[in-house]
Amino acid sequence: MTDLKTIAEILKEAQIGSEMTIRGWVRTKRDSKNVVFININDGSTIHSIQVVADPTQFNEQLLHDINTGAGVAVKGILIASQGSGQAVELTAKEINLYGKADPNEFPLQPKKHSLEFLREIAHLRPRTNTFGAILRVRHALAFAIHKYFNDKGFYYLNTPIITGSDAEGAGEMFRVTTLDAQNPPLTEEGKIDYKQDFFGQETNLTVSGQLEGELGALALGKIYTFGPTFRAENSNTARHLAEFWMIEPEMAFYQLKDNMDLAEDFLKYLIQYAMQNCADELVFLEKRLLDEEKQLANEERAPMALREKLQFIIDNPFKRLTYTEAIDVLLNSKAHKKGKFKFPVEWGIDLQSEHERYLVEKEFKAPVILTNYPKDIKAFYMKQNEDGKTVGAMDVLFPGIGEIIGGSERESDYDKLLQRIEELNINKETIWWYLETRKFGSVPHSGFGLGFERLALFVTGMRNIRDVIPFPRTPKSAKF
């Protein structure tokens, strides 16, 4: 088998003096009369290997063509570095140029690029240090999610991506159809006849796997989903995507407090995992953030460096309070008394961003779990509390991110659930199967949804969600 060791593996275990081949992409080249330095990165680690070549040993044109971006393989001997800045380097014996990168066309230069520019070249941005680091952190978090649930006896359930139901009863959906958009078949009333569509009914891309997730939990006990989710909202913010990944655990016999305990433990585990397994990436991202913040005024800078912030989350309990208590905190706050809030505060409102940020960033300076919201601002499936006014909802709010998790204990009483569905004019024909779970062996159960990219935003310290997913889909943008 070909020796295809990555740079990560070589830096970890290779012996000085041994011969090896590295393969990757040229980051920078520096040359002088007697020596050429080529930094090569293969994406396996943030670190590059410096190749040292004697220009008299190689074809002049070959060395000329090795520019930033070129794909190469270099065979040589690993030696202790003669210069400072790296422990080891590779003295080149053979250089194979797989693919040139014409410097007049290749857009990545050995200099700092704006994130906006890199978004326009999303096909090449993974080759930068920043996006390499982000994508490796993203992978580690995804792996940790599966590991966490597997270790705790959860089963990974694949819920449908094409659905006939609208899980939340709100939110625009992307239609899935094979009908001719120019000339669709019509019913006698002149409406589009979905009976002739591929599935014989109207179908959309999923906005949540929750309803199907509940079916799994009420059979397997504890399940989780981890898949793509689609929202056709015209949302233009640094926190929203039209296509994102969501983790939705759903647990039979869990009540609201069990749900909160799981959410907190889960988030802490994931952050801890990233700290342990992406140490180099986090050092780099922390430095990047500090450099970026040098341009900001002091009060706009983050109070803690990235790793300190992550450690703080791990070390401190999340602040838990009810919606009603949160409203009292807001009403008694200096910000409210001085009229600093743009939106009014009173029991029954849906909390605005400014209110959530006040609670998390000013009042408690820690993640906050809010529970027991008014039923009128939450979804139909949430457990109705005995006060008749609130439901067993829980939102986990993170500094700088806002709502990172939304969840609830589910209503398990058939009559109460049906009544709520009717109150809200939800078409019960399309979710008859969901109602049947409350008809046959209904038990208490709970679950929540974690936005994967919002977690990745928090852990990487990035500010725009479009920079923590390889190929972002947002309104007016589905390139690449």
Next chain:
RNA sequence: UCCUCAGUAGCUCAGUCGGUUAGAGCAUCUGACUGUUAAUCAGAGGGUCACUGGUUCGAGCCCAGUCUGAGGAGCCA
């Protein structure tokens, strides 16, 4: 979708009160250089000033519309 701001060289940006041939740094190219770290030094090339229309003797600059991007808001994960 709403509010605000922006769009000038490959990239990041400057461009005075509306006035002659639109500038800088980096990148690129050429040359120099005995070990560099986004190497350094010297020189050269590089522009549909987002687009469309308008005002004006004259528009990168003023006005209108459109497009694109960013920040904030709403929706939410």
